[in-house]
Amino acid sequence: MKVILYIATTINGMIAKKDGNSDFVSSEDEASFNKICRNTGCVIMGRNTLEYFKSLPIESWPNTDGIHIALTSSKSLSVSHPQIYFTDSPQSALKLAEQKNKSGIVVIGGSKTWGSFMKENLVDEIYLDIEPLAFGEGMPMFIGGDFEIKLELIESKPLSPQTIQLHYRVKK
Ligand SMILES: NC(=O)c1ccc[n+]([C@@H]2O[C@H](COP(=O)([O-])OP(=O)(O)OC[C@H]3O[C@@H](n4cnc5c(N)ncnc54)[C@H](OP(=O)(O)O)[C@@H]3O)[C@@H](O)[C@H]2O)c1
Numbered sequence: 140m141k142v143i144l145y146i147a148t149t150i151n152g153m154i155a156k157k158d159g160n161s162d163f164v165s166s167e168d169e170a171s172f173n174k175i176c177r178n179t180g181c182v183i184m185g186r187n188t189l190e191y192f193k194s195l196p197i198e199s200w201p202n203t204d205g206i207h208i209a210l211t212s213s214k215s216l217s218v219s220h221p222q223i224y225f226t227d228s229p230q231s232a233l234k235l236a237e238q239k240n241k242s243g244i245v246v247i248g249g250s251k252t253w254g255s256f257m258k259e260n261l262v263d264e265i266y267l268d269i270e271p272l273a274f275g276e277g278m279p280m281f282i283g284g285d286f287e288i289k290l291e292l293i294e295s296k297p298l299s300p301q302t303i304q305l306h307y308r309v310k311k
Contacts, residue, residue, distance in 0.1 A: 140233055141243040142261050143179065144253050145172055146280060147268045153277035154250060159187075167298035168268040172247075173201055175266065180205035181241040183232050185252035186216065193218055201247060206239055208232045210252055229256050254283035265290065267305040268298060 147164040148154055155161045176182050182202045184192070189209045192200050197220060200207065207223045209216070210232060216225055226232045229252075236244050246256050256262050290307040298304050 140237060140241070141263045142233070142256065143175065143243065143245045144256065144262055144265045145175060145245050145247055145268075146253065146265065147172070147270060148280060149270060149273050149277075151273045152280050153274055154248065154280050155278040156274060157276050157278075159278070163270050163272055164268070165270060165299060165302045167302050168270065171266075171268065171298055171304065176202035176245050176247070177204065179241075179243045179245045181208070181236050181239070181244040182206075183208045183210065183229075183236075183244055183246045183252070185209070185249055186211040186213070188248045188252070189216075189218065197221075202245070206236075206241070208235055208244075210255075229259050229261055233261065250278050250280060250282040254281040257281055257288060258284035258286045260286070260288070262288070262309050264293070264309065265305075265307045267307070269303045269305065271301045 146154060147168045180202065186209055207220065209223060209225050211225055212227050224235055226235055246252060289310040291310055292305065293308050294306040296304050
């Protein structure tokens with residue numbers, strides 16, 4: 140099972156503003172993100188990120204043709220979407236994806252969810268789309284634990300004259 144993190148960030152590693160808004164991401168980031176989600180066919184997100192997608196029509200969710208898995212400790216969440224499953228840990232999310240015959244997943248955020256996959260050393264690849272801005276206070280990329288993970292750069296390329304994409308493999 141290949142586990143990919145897909146992250147849009149400022150130059151100083153912030154993934155959302157203080158109020159939780161990530162409206163700084165570019166249309167080129169969104170297009171690349173949607174392509175990778177569709178190719179993989181399975182996305183995992185935390186409950187807070189799910190709250191954002193709940194406000195959008197299903198056609199605007201990533202990975203429209205595949206499955207969505209939301210991490211939560213709640214037993215009572217429900218969302219009107221034909222292909223969403225709930226589970227309470229990164230490991231059980233991977234198990235569920237395997238049961239659904241998926242060979243890869245994209246973890247689409249946010250900070251706590253990415254942090255838990257990194258802490259458990261479950262990540263194989265990371266896409267980092269760097270947008271041309273910085274802000275002093277906001278949400279850091281990873282929350283929830285100490286870890287040190289070494290990476291190898293697979294590719295770096297401009298998505299536009301303003302947005303750079305770095306693609307890393309995790310050294311195991
Ligand atoms: N820039 C980007 O690329 C990007 C992408 C996505 C999201 N975002 C931003 O990220 C923010 C949300 O991030 P966030 O860190 O607040 O929340 P999050 O990771 O989306 O969701 C956190 C929640 O998910 C559940 N969860 C996460 N890890 C878990 C684990 N190991 N086991 C069990 N449950 C787990 C918990 O839900 P319960 O509390 O229900 O137990 C936790 O409270 C938003 O502001 C959004 O805009 C940015």
